[in-house]
Amino acid sequence: MNNDALVAALGMDAVAAVHGYRLSVLDEARRRGHRVVSQALSDVVPISSGVCVVVDPIDIRLTVTGPAGGVLTGSTLVWNPAEGWSLARPDARPTFFAGPGAESLDLVPTAPEVLAWATDGAVGPTGPPLHVDLDEDTTTIGRLLAFIDPGRLRPMFDAFAPGSRPGPLAEPAEPAEPHAAQAEP
Numbered sequence: 001m002n003n004d005a006l007v008a009a010l011g012m013d014a015v016a017a018v019h020g021y022r023l024s025v026l027d028e029a030r031r032r033g034h035r036v037v038s039q040a041l042s043d044v045v046p047i048s049s050g051v052c053v054v055v056d057p058i059d060i061r062l063t064v065t066g067p068a069g070g071v072l073t074g075s076t077l078v079w080n081p082a083e084g085w086s087l088a089r090p091d092a093r094p095t096f097f098a099g100p101g102a103e104s105l106d107l108v109p110t111a112p113e114v115l116a117w118a119t120d121g122a123v124g125p126t127g128p129p130l131h132v133d134l135d136e137d138t139t140t141i142g143r144l145l146a147f148i149d150p151g152r153l154r155p156m157f158d159a160f161a162p163g164s165r166p167g168p169l170a171e172p173a174e175p176a177e178p179h180a181a182q183a184e185p
Contacts, residue, residue, distance in 0.1 A: 001134040003058040006081045009135060013145060015057050018079075020147030021108070022060045025077070028111035032119070035066035071119050081107065083128040087118050099125025104137040108144050 006014045022038060029036045039061035046052050060079040064072040074090040084107035085097040097117050098106035106129065109117070117124065134140055 002082050003056055003080060006058055006134065010141075010145070013148060016148045017144045018058050018060065018147075020149055021079070021111075021144065022062070024111040024147055025060070025062065025079075025114050028115050029062070029064070029072075032115055033067060034064050034070060034072055034115075037063045037065055039063065071121065075118070077114070077118060081134045083107075085109065085114055085117070086128070087124070093126050095124035095126055096128050097124060098129040098132070100127055100130045102129035102132050104132055104134060104140040105143070107132065107134050108140050110143075 001009075010017065026036055026038060058081060060077070062077040064070070064075045064077070066073055076088045077085060078088065078094075079085045083096065083098070084102070086094045087097075088094040097109055097114065134144070
C-alpha cells in the first residue's frame with residue numbers, strides 16, 4: 001500500500017495517524033536519551049549529489065543528532081506505508097525492520113519495537129518487505145489509527161458514518177412548538 005492508497009482509504013485520518021505515530025516514536029527516542037530531529041512533513045530532500053526524494057506527510061523521516069558517540073547518532077529512521085521502517089546509518093546500506101518475509105503488522109511496529117530494533121546493533125534485512133500490504137490485516141490498520149491524537153472526538157471515517165453524530169443530530173428532531181404569534185386560534 002503506497003502513500004496515495006493509504007490516503008484514499010483513510011482520508012485525513014491517514015495524515016493524523018501518521019503524525020501521531022511520528023510523535024510516539026519521537027517520544028520513545030527521547031525517553032531513551034536520543035536527540036532526534038523530525039524532518040519537514042512535506043519537502044524535496046537531497047540524499048546525494050543530484051539525487052532528491054520527495055517527502056510527503058505520510059512519510060516519517062527522523063534524523064538522530066545525539067548524544068555524541070551514540071549508537072544512532074547520524075542515522076536516519078524512515079517510515080512509509082509500503083516498506084515500514086528503515087534505518088540508514090552513515091556509510092552503510094539501509095536496513096529494514098520488515099524484510100521480504102514480513103507480515104502486515106510488521107509494517108507498523110510499536111514505538112518501543114522500533115527503537116529496540118534500531119539500537120540492538122543487529123544487521124536487519126537489506127531489502128524491503130515484498131508482497132505485503134498495510135491493509136491486509138484490520139489489526140494493522142487499527143494499530144495505525146490508534147495513534148490519532150486522542151483529543152480528536154473520533155476518526156474521520158467514523159464521524160461521517162450514518163447515525164454516528166452525538167446528540168440531537170443522531171435522532172430525528174422533535175417538531176418545534178409553534179411561537180405564540182403562529183399559534184392557531
